[in-house]
Amino acid sequence: MIRYPSLSKPIRVGVTAPSSGLHLDEHPFLEEAVYRMESKGYHFKIGQTCWTQYKAKSAPAEVRAAELNSMLQDDSLQLIFPPWGGELLIEILGLIDFENIKPKWILGYSDISVLLLAMTLKTGIATAHGPNLVDLRGQTSDPTTAMWEKVLSTKVGEEIIQYPSELYQLRWQHDYVTDWIYHLTEPTKWKTINNTPIHIKGRLLGGCIDVIRHLIGTPFGDIGRFQKKYINNEPIIWYLENCELTVTDLRRSLIQMKLAGWFERCSGILFGRSNANETVNDYHVLDVYMELAEELNVPIAYDMDCGHLPPQLTFINGAYAEVRIYNNNGNMVKQIFM
Structure with missing residues (x-):
């Protein structure tokens, strides 16, 4: 539990x-x-x-x-x-x-x-x-950032719902001070492969892929043990955000995660916004997402409110979640403390 x-x-x-x-x-x-x-x-x-x-x-x-x-x-x-x-x-x-x-x-x-x-x-x-x-x-x-207090105040057995932000920050401007620190200028749009609506359920796990990938093969990255001991082999929804990786390095990291068994019993993957994802030759980040979706046969969403282009949702590692992305209205992440 x-x-x-x-x-x-x-x-x-x-x-x-x-x-x-x-x-x-x-x-x-x-x-x-x-x-x-x-x-x-x-x-x-x-x-x-x-x-x-x-x-x-x-x-x-x-x-x-x-x-x-x-x-x-x-x-x-x-x-x-x-x-x-x-x-x-x-x-x-x-x-x-x-x-x-x-x-x-x-x-x-x-x-x-x-x-x-x-x-x-x-x-x-x-x-x-x-x-x-x-x-x-x-x-x-901003309303998205401020939700951290409500999420952390959720009691066992209760649920908390978060929705997409209205705007996100494309770049830091430390010499231009706002009431909420961020400079929210770009319209937020959660996206899916081929604009296909998704509705997925599972236990949330994730973080910044640049660094959590280094847990693979260590005693601190044993996904199989976690699944058996704590979540009764329930499916996992991964949320991942890329801080500095090129698309080929991102691809290598995702393949390593797959080979290490991190995506076994995965019900879907949520990728955060990124101003990295640098294209290599004509290889684009969308190619990475599409290849991974085909290989794992799971739905993939991207440009989520997560990571280094704030604001971001508060995701609870281990919480049961329901994610709906319909590309127009009704997009939400519901977390249940169970």
Whole structure:
């Protein structure tokens, strides 16, 4: 059975940087996000790793793991909320004390998705793929981003529905400040192969494919064990987003996932928007999606609200989900905590 953490007020948040911390000139990003959330009644415990960044990481692996382990075992914390992602979270996986974790939400994306997916696969504890803490430093949040609170407040046995955003952000403009941080200018449209409507059900798993692919073949990426032990071999809906891969590297990564058995009993795949997916010769990302759909014989959707072109939905690893995409109206992702 999947174990779902719960939130109850007052909510105390642990902030640690298991991947990248912040350079000195970036400290205001975190300070402002904490200020905004404190004004809404949240309380914080902020780790030392958040304030440092050296050689592509917040601190040596042992230091990052020790701070994370401390927060994972702290009964007073209900949510662990890293400031943002980074590059080298995978260095600490072997140092995490998975046996003594007190169930609590972990929320984030990008490199944080390595921790999220490994945590759920190893322990059966649900984890949340959604905004990073610094994304919440604006005066308000757009409706899609703001749903993270409602999703994490969902109780066992309840359901939560999320819908497509109206607009998404094509590029960052840090010198142009908005009330909600993002610069939402482009119309959102969830798409499917050949515009075929899809209606799929299964357990959600996923993250940033650039980094979660490196769990393949490790004790932290055993999909078969997870399926048998925690979800009674129910089908899986994968959500995947590409941060920096060319289409050929994306294709290689998906083939590796297939060969490793990650797509066995898969009911569908949701690909997030990406400004990577660089075409190689005349090989396009749509070719990748179409080939994969044919090989796996599963429906595939793309340009979903997920990943590095915000805003994004909050996906719960391990949750039962129902996804409907009709290309016009009625598009939605329903998650049930069961």
